[in-house]
Amino acid sequence: MSTSSLASAATEGSIAPITIALVGAPNCGKTALFNVLTGSKAKVANYSGVTVDKRSAPFINQSQVRILDLPGTYSLATTSPDEEVTRKVLMGEMPSESIPDAILVVADATNLRMSLRMILELKSLGLPMMVALNLNDVAVSRGMVVNEDKLSEQLGVPVVKTVAIKRRANDALLSLIKEFSQRQHRHIRPVRFAQDVPDPQQLYQRADEIISQTVSTPHRLPKWHERLDYWVLHPVAGVVILLSILFVIFQAIYAWAAPMMDGLELLVNGFGTMIASHLPEGILKSLLVDGIIAGVGSVVVFVPQIALLFLFLLILEDSGYLPRAAFLLDTLLSKVGLSGRSFIPLLSGFACAVPAVMSTRTIPNPKERFVSIAVLPMLTCSARLPIYALIIAAVIPNKSVFGLFNLQGMTLFVLYTAGIVSALFISWLMTRVGRSKSDAASFPLLMELPTYRMPNVKHIATELWSKVKAFLVRAGTVIFALSVLLWALVSFPSAPIGSTDPAINHSFAGMLGHVIEPIFSSIGFTWQMCIAMIPGLAAREVVVAALGTVYAVGNVGEEAVSHTLMPIIHNQWGLATAFSFLAFYIYAPMCLATLTVIRRETKSLPQTLAITGYLFALAYVMAWITYQVAGFIFGL
């Protein structure tokens, strides 16, 4: 078919789109290039295993060309579920995906030997191929000069240089794809992989030959890089560095966010008071002030803290530090039956358990994968931050210890640590049960350490904004809707004429709260807390909004004037109740999205129910112990 007839067939919609698959080692910039080629905003980060599933989008210059992003893999001999996705797609074994019409190999220019070995292996598939020599900026900064024309000649496929993080540096690739798609027919030949896959040793030999003819300066890491790695990967100094980084993050979340939070709180309060003073008493005023402003406002004041947490995570992610922490902790994690491979999924659990559960696909050992999924919900996700921050601000004095540490920051550190220690302990316990010898040793951690890079300010700013936006959108949609619903439940039916107790006691929610209260009274929860936890089952941070609404409607007199929760909790909750509530939220799997993704990833309802059940049981028991101990120390 000629170029013009292909174009006209495409406009008539009678031709299937051409698919070009991005294939390459982990962390070489496939997704970053995918974003350039399609105008998408898929997640990019400086560690291996970010992409764990396939995704596709139309090529920006030609909608009949489809670009397919795949998880990274070093070879077609795969070991983990994410790598398996790539192999299956390339072999045409993926039911939902036909064999791609071409492969765009994304090669890491700073690690050409490994990339060339992969290109040579992929050539054995017999599919049309193009090569993008990515990370070219880093290669150039290290003094490497690659002759792409010679390389193209040696490999027998077109080669272009790219810098995926700079949109304008990829014009050669854009033209190459355009040109390719105009002369390419849909691929229909079967793949020839199994018969003539070359020996890896031979591939490396050939790669070395090619490098000697095409690269003028061999690649060497700068001195500072080695020195930094010496300390960061040192078994003792490395752990001290890791703990210090985490500690600084928690301190900063309190110290730096405080002024912005105070400002936002003043705004929310002022807004509530202004609306209240302009509206006559009645349902509308109650809905706006007690339902919406008290509910949504209680959550929104935590935006600065969430933003700071994500800022730190993004900087760590972009700099290349994270996989080093995984190496460092490989030995420690192996003691509890996990490995360094579980580290990145566990670490991303501090942002949100949903992508973290998905990223366990990089773990090849099925048992280790299950244990990681089962303990992940205990790690402190960003949705818990508003809850912790609220209770800490309400009951822990804001003073410094030894003139250096902030007591509130330290409490937050302890809460995060409690989640980590519990997760490690439960992993250890789970892997003890029915442990088989082959487990840990059969899947050693073979992960490429990325080079350190200066975090890219633009990338961090866009990512940060998208996280904050997601949080605000949730506040404006889910939390808003649940606040209105809860407001209705706590306001109706209204109190009978002549009754003297608070109206909320007569409402639907009030009645429900009193019914549930006996279950939770032994861990110190009041009926107001029980009501707030019900909408909080959908998503954790909703409990903060719900407490805001419940107290706004339920309180009369002085405290009703304040639209923020802290003073109310400070005055009405005992220390034992506050600590018990915190302990409960370390463990309780109060997040529908996480449970749904666990169900999808484990493909098993009984396993999902078992994880949910054990976490709730643990939450109750730990809250009970905390309540008793705190009650003994501080009084109930």
Ligand SMILES: Nc1nc2c(ncn2[C@@H]2O[C@H](COP(=O)(O)OP(=O)(O)OP(=O)(O)O)[C@@H](O)[C@H]2O)c(=O)[nH]1
């Ligand atoms: N300096 C520089 N950084 C790049 C370039 N391409 C990608 N990066 C960075 O490299 C890191 C990895 O990029 P990704 O696109 O997530 O890599 P990937 O190949 O999709 O990784 P996996 O999904 O884990 O296989 C990110 O921090 C990117 O910002 C480049 O050309 N130059």
Ligand SMILES: [Mg+2]
């Ligand atoms: Mg990727």
